[in-house]
Amino acid sequence: MPVNTIPENILKTLKFIPVENICFHEKYNHRHIENIRSSLEVDGVLKNPPLALYIDDGKYLILDGAHRTSALKELGCKNILAQVVSTENLDSLKVETWYHLVPLGDWIQRLKESLKLEFGNESEDRQSIAKLYFSKNKQENIYGDKKGISLKKKIELWNLVVESYSKNYEVQRLKSLNNLNLQNDNMVVVSFPKVDINFMKTVGLENFLLPPGVTRCILSGRILNLNIPIELLKKAEPLDRDWDMLISRWSNGLRFYEEPVFIQEL
Template sequence: MQEVYQQLQLVPVERIDLHEDFEPSRLTKTQAQIAADQFIRHPILVVQLQSGRYMVIDGVHRFTSLKALGCNAIPVQVIDEHKYVISTWHHRVSTGAWWQNLQQDSALPWTTEVRQVTPFITVCQRQQEQYLYADDLGQSKLAAWSKVVASYSNNCAVERIAQGEINELSDEVMLLKHQPLDITEIEAVVARGETVPAGVTRFNISGRCLNLQVPLHILTEEATHVRMMKWHNFLDNKINSIRCYAEKVFLVEQ
């Protein structure tokens, strides 16, 4: 348990960066839930950057909610680089005018050509696939990515699908596949003060700590020394309640 105890830290809010945008509707629900509970159930998962700052890899809505609720520090679990794998969510969405608009956008060089490299974005329909390749997008890759995701996110419900869990598509449904950035590319995005689209990047993390339930009164404490004393007392009381489960777990997401 010493490993996870050392990973759990209280980090000033101004030292934490986001690499992805948030979904407004999800943020509203998350903030309301935390305010009602008066605690944050799960610590925010972060990696430490070469600059010494921290980047959120899981918990953008929880972090943004805590910041909006006036928290001066954030409870995080610092994840080692060997404890995560970066992938992406596939997005299953309804067809619509948004897709016709994207096809007609001259800044998006869609093609049906199958190349030796993996497409940056793949649009799957029942009878056809169309692609955007990173080489064709050049320096506008991030802007194009944001435009594509925003176009369907703003017009229809988005169902996240884990890779490998794809069913047959109907004529009314499309599947968007996104090629993940590596950690160096993501850090470069953060260094520029930019973010990638919401709900796409997926960090598969080993050894996350769940159900810590950190009270908000610790996080909103203004005096740093008092806040840290409360935090260490809280962790010391929690350490004997931490259990590590090796077996497979099925989580029902609301």
């Protein structure tokens, strides 16, 4: 049940960010952006603000909501209203990676024929860029062609792996491997190395782009269902009275949920 006790200063984590100050850390799907843009045009509001992290020199990295942000830019929005992760609430942020559940196919053989990659068992000398789970007892690691590779090269290979299957197969994202039976599904799971917030900041500052749908950022105290008018985001400089009106509305209607909830996303 919702409770009326709202964490102090939670609404102060919301901020208007000019679109020219926004950076992305992952690639995006054009079809997904088109679907979101159509929904935004029909609804006239943005329900859930993207999640952003201040990185440097007035720049903000979109941690969650890259497709929403891109769709808003295509609609001509001058600003994005985002929930910002700052040094004060950084401890509330958790960065994880999705597991990709994909059908078995010739994409695996094509990867094995790539001169940029090596396949093998667990190695103490180097970290794999991905791992394939064929069953509980059968896994295979994917490595770069050298023991030491740069971050840029690692991300390039990460994209190579994901693009090998995402272009032709539907990718299901999994939070964990619990209770997964691969032998009966003719499927394989692709897992990726764990990352942290410093990794995300470096990716944003260096303008690198990870594959879509790999990182998963979870903020305790996420603000959702705000119904932000699209027309307000199209203004070059939102007026103080516009902001005061929104704050007043949200303060009266905001509810804090202590228990886990299920949210239907686009």
